[in-house]
Amino acid sequence: MDPNGPALKPPPGVVPKLDNPPNRNDIAIGVITACASVATGCYWGALYAEIGLIYTPGYFVHQWDVRLKDMIAVQYYVFLFGVFYSVVLPLLKVTILLEWCRMFAPRGHRSEGYFWWGCAAVIFVQVTSGIGIVVSLNLQCIPHSAIWDITIQATSKCFDLYKLQVASASIQLISDVAILLLPQQVIWSLKMSWRKRAGVSVIFGLGLLACISAAVRLQTTVVHGKAKDAVWTLPPLAFWALAEMTCGFFIVSLPCIPKILKETGAGSKIKRALGFSSAGDTSKRQWESDGTGPRSNHSRLAGSTVSNTYYRLDPLKSSESTEYLRKGSQDVGITRTTKISVMHEGNADDRYIYP
Known part of the structure; x- marks a missing residue:
C-alpha cells in the first residue's frame, strides 16, 4: 500500500483531491462553538478531539480524499472522543438523578415510591455501563496503540466496535427517556395550583431535547457502523453526541432556572409577553x-x-x-x-x- 495514496479507492471517474480536499469545516466550527458556549470547560477532552478533526481530515470529507497515513490521527481523535463521551455523559446523568432524589425523595420516605427506585436503577446502569464501555474502548486492540495506528493493526488483535457503539447509544437513549418520565408523576402530585405544576413539568420536560439527541445519535451510529466511507459519516455522529452532552449540562441546571427567573424578574416579563397576566x-x-x-x-x-x-x-x-x-367570678x-x-x-x- 502506498502511504501517500488515497485511504479508499475512489468511485469510477472521481479524482482524489489529496492536498486540499473539499470540506464543510464552517459547519463544524459553528456547531462546536455553539455547544462550547453552553457548557464551556466541562468537556474539553471531547471538544479537543472534535476540534482536532477540523484539521485532520476536515469535516464532511470523503475518505478517498484522505491520505492513508492521515487516518492515524483521525482514529486517534475518534478514540479520544469515545472515551471522554463515555465518561462525561454517565457522570452528568448520575449528577442529575442524585439532585432530583434530594428534591423529590426526602430521607425517610425514599423507598415508598417508584421514583427513588427508578433513579437508583438508572444510576446503577449508568455507572456499570460507563465503566464497562471505557474499559472495552481501551482494550479493543492489543497492543493498545493499534487502536489508532493502522501500520500495526495487521499484526494486532482487535475486535469490532460496532455492537459496543450501538449498545452504548441504546443505553443512553433509554436512560434519557427514563430521566424525562421519572419526575413527572411526582411533579403532578405536588400540592400547588395546576398552573404551577404545569410550569414545573414543562421545565423538567426539557429533557426531551436530550432524548431527541440520543435518538438521532443512535441512528447515525448505525449508519456510520455500516458505511464504507466512514470519514464522511463521522461528523453527524460527533455532532449529535456533542449535543447530547450539552443537553446533559443544561438539565443539570434546571432546578436553578425558576429561581433565576424570579430573582431577575424575567418570569413576569415572559408571562406578560405570552399574555398570561x-x-x-x-x-x-x-x-x-x-x-x-x-x-x-x-x-x-x-x-x-x-x-x-x-x-x-x-x-x-x-x-x-x-x-x-x-365576668363576676373572683377566680384567679x-x-x-x-x-x-x-x-x-x-x-x-x-x-x-x-x-
Missing part, C-alpha cells in the same frame, strides 16, 4: 401595595404592634361570648384563650397566626 393579578398586586393586604401589613409589623395593625380583628368588642358568663387564673388565624392562599411567607 390578568386583571386579577393586577388587583392582587394593588391590594398588597395599598396598605390593606397581608404583605403590606407584614412589612409594617416591625414598626407597630399586632393590636394596632389588626385592630379590626377584635371579636371581643363586637360580640359577647361565654367568657362573660364568668386563665379563664379563656382566643386564637385568631389569618390566612390567604400563597407562599409560606404570606401566612400569619396570631394567638
Whole structure:
C-alpha cells in the first residue's frame, strides 16, 4: 500500500483531491462553538478531539480524499472522543438523578415510591455501563496503540466496535427517556395550583431535547457502523453526541432556572409577553401595595404592634361570648384563650397566626 495514496479507492471517474480536499469545516466550527458556549470547560477532552478533526481530515470529507497515513490521527481523535463521551455523559446523568432524589425523595420516605427506585436503577446502569464501555474502548486492540495506528493493526488483535457503539447509544437513549418520565408523576402530585405544576413539568420536560439527541445519535451510529466511507459519516455522529452532552449540562441546571427567573424578574416579563397576566393579578398586586393586604401589613409589623395593625380583628368588642358568663367570678387564673388565624392562599411567607 502506498502511504501517500488515497485511504479508499475512489468511485469510477472521481479524482482524489489529496492536498486540499473539499470540506464543510464552517459547519463544524459553528456547531462546536455553539455547544462550547453552553457548557464551556466541562468537556474539553471531547471538544479537543472534535476540534482536532477540523484539521485532520476536515469535516464532511470523503475518505478517498484522505491520505492513508492521515487516518492515524483521525482514529486517534475518534478514540479520544469515545472515551471522554463515555465518561462525561454517565457522570452528568448520575449528577442529575442524585439532585432530583434530594428534591423529590426526602430521607425517610425514599423507598415508598417508584421514583427513588427508578433513579437508583438508572444510576446503577449508568455507572456499570460507563465503566464497562471505557474499559472495552481501551482494550479493543492489543497492543493498545493499534487502536489508532493502522501500520500495526495487521499484526494486532482487535475486535469490532460496532455492537459496543450501538449498545452504548441504546443505553443512553433509554436512560434519557427514563430521566424525562421519572419526575413527572411526582411533579403532578405536588400540592400547588395546576398552573404551577404545569410550569414545573414543562421545565423538567426539557429533557426531551436530550432524548431527541440520543435518538438521532443512535441512528447515525448505525449508519456510520455500516458505511464504507466512514470519514464522511463521522461528523453527524460527533455532532449529535456533542449535543447530547450539552443537553446533559443544561438539565443539570434546571432546578436553578425558576429561581433565576424570579430573582431577575424575567418570569413576569415572559408571562406578560405570552399574555398570561390578568386583571386579577393586577388587583392582587394593588391590594398588597395599598396598605390593606397581608404583605403590606407584614412589612409594617416591625414598626407597630399586632393590636394596632389588626385592630379590626377584635371579636371581643363586637360580640359577647361565654367568657362573660364568668365576668363576676373572683377566680384567679386563665379563664379563656382566643386564637385568631389569618390566612390567604400563597407562599409560606404570606401566612400569619396570631394567638
